[in-house]
Amino acid sequence: xxxTKQRTKVVIMGAAGRDFHNFNTVYRDDPASEVVAFTVAxxxxxAGRRYPPALAGQYYPKGIPIVEEAELEALxxxxxxxxxxxxxxxxxxxxxMHKVSIALAQGxxxxxxxxxxxxxxxxxxxxxxxxxxxxxxKSQTARWLSKLLKAHGLKVAVIRHPMPYGDLAKQAVQRxxxxxxxxxxxxxxxxxxxxxxHLAVGNVVFAGIDYAEIVALAEQExxxxxxxxxxxxxxxxxPDLLIVLADPLRPGH
Numbered sequence: 001x002x003x004t005k006q007r008t009k010v011v012i013m014g015a016a017g018r019d020f021h022n023f024n025t026v027y028r029d030d031p032a033s034e035v036v037a038f039t040v041a042x043x044x045x046x047a048g049r050r051y052p053p054a055l056a057g058q059y060y061p062k063g064i065p066i067v068e069e070a071e072l073e074a075l076x077x078x079x080x081x082x083x084x085x086x087x088x089x090x091x092x093x094x095x096x097m098h099k100v101s102i103a104l105a106q107g108x109x110x111x112x113x114x115x116x117x118x119x120x121x122x123x124x125x126x127x128x129x130x131x132x133x134x135x136x137x138k139s140q141t142a143r144w145l146s147k148l149l150k151a152h153g154l155k156v157a158v159i160r161h162p163m164p165y166g167d168l169a170k171q172a173v174q175r176x177x178x179x180x181x182x183x184x185x186x187x188x189x190x191x192x193x194x195x196x197x198h199l200a201v202g203n204v205v206f207a208g209i210d211y212a213e214i215v216a217l218a219e220q221e222x223x224x225x226x227x228x229x230x231x232x233x234x235x236x237x238x239p240d241l242l243i244v245l246a247d248p249l250r251p252g253h
Contacts, residue, residue, distance in 0.1 A: 007034040011075050011108075012085045013099065015042040017162040019087035020051065020209050021236055023064075025118050028057040035060070036079045039069040041088065043165065052169040055209060072099070076106035083109045090134050090231035119238040120212055124219045128227035128239035133253045136245040139194060142228040145243075146203050149224055157222035158198050159214060159237065160207040161230030163191050173217060174208040198228070211236045 010033050012019045019038055027033050040046045050063035067075070075081060084103040086096060103110040127145060129138040146156045164171040165188055176182055176195050187195065191207075198205045203226075206218045215237060218225055227235045235242070247253060 015088040128235035131245040157218040
């Protein structure tokens, strides 16, 4: 392992989704970076836990702390953080810029990782359903597309934006084909709300934390992958067709 004094010290701000994906794709195997902590917002009961060693990789044998976002300023000051990586969505511009101010005041860079560094490449065609805001109808559109594709004789796998709220190591790669799978995984009400409608129309749903492994599993049994996005985030997988939904009843969003 490199001398920790020479590694770039990083904090990843997230909400148990995009943050873990950004870590897995950009930082997990990077010997030049040290992710000191994840901060978490939006999602209850995640702070105080650790991103498990089984997912964190060789440079993090004890895992990585997950702390409340309110600790960002203290983290930056105490650990002399070099970079703060903003990794969640569905928040207004003014709120993001307030976080920028906290990071800059402590001397750290503030960064958002883009599609070229974080999108995975699948071996089968990918259609992504994304939106400018949560609640625009991404999942309904994905289900409609799944019916259309299956009517043309194609096998479809739905990959859902992550919601890993339980045992993170056990939720690394998840496959749901029936309600019994949801029971076995102890899915929350929020997870069931997203997964059950897909199961009702005969879709197999993949989700979890390690999306490289998830894509590798899904493409083995599908002719087409449908990305069912979350919030106003962009796809974790590079799409061949990107559908972006807007809500005309929420102007300015």
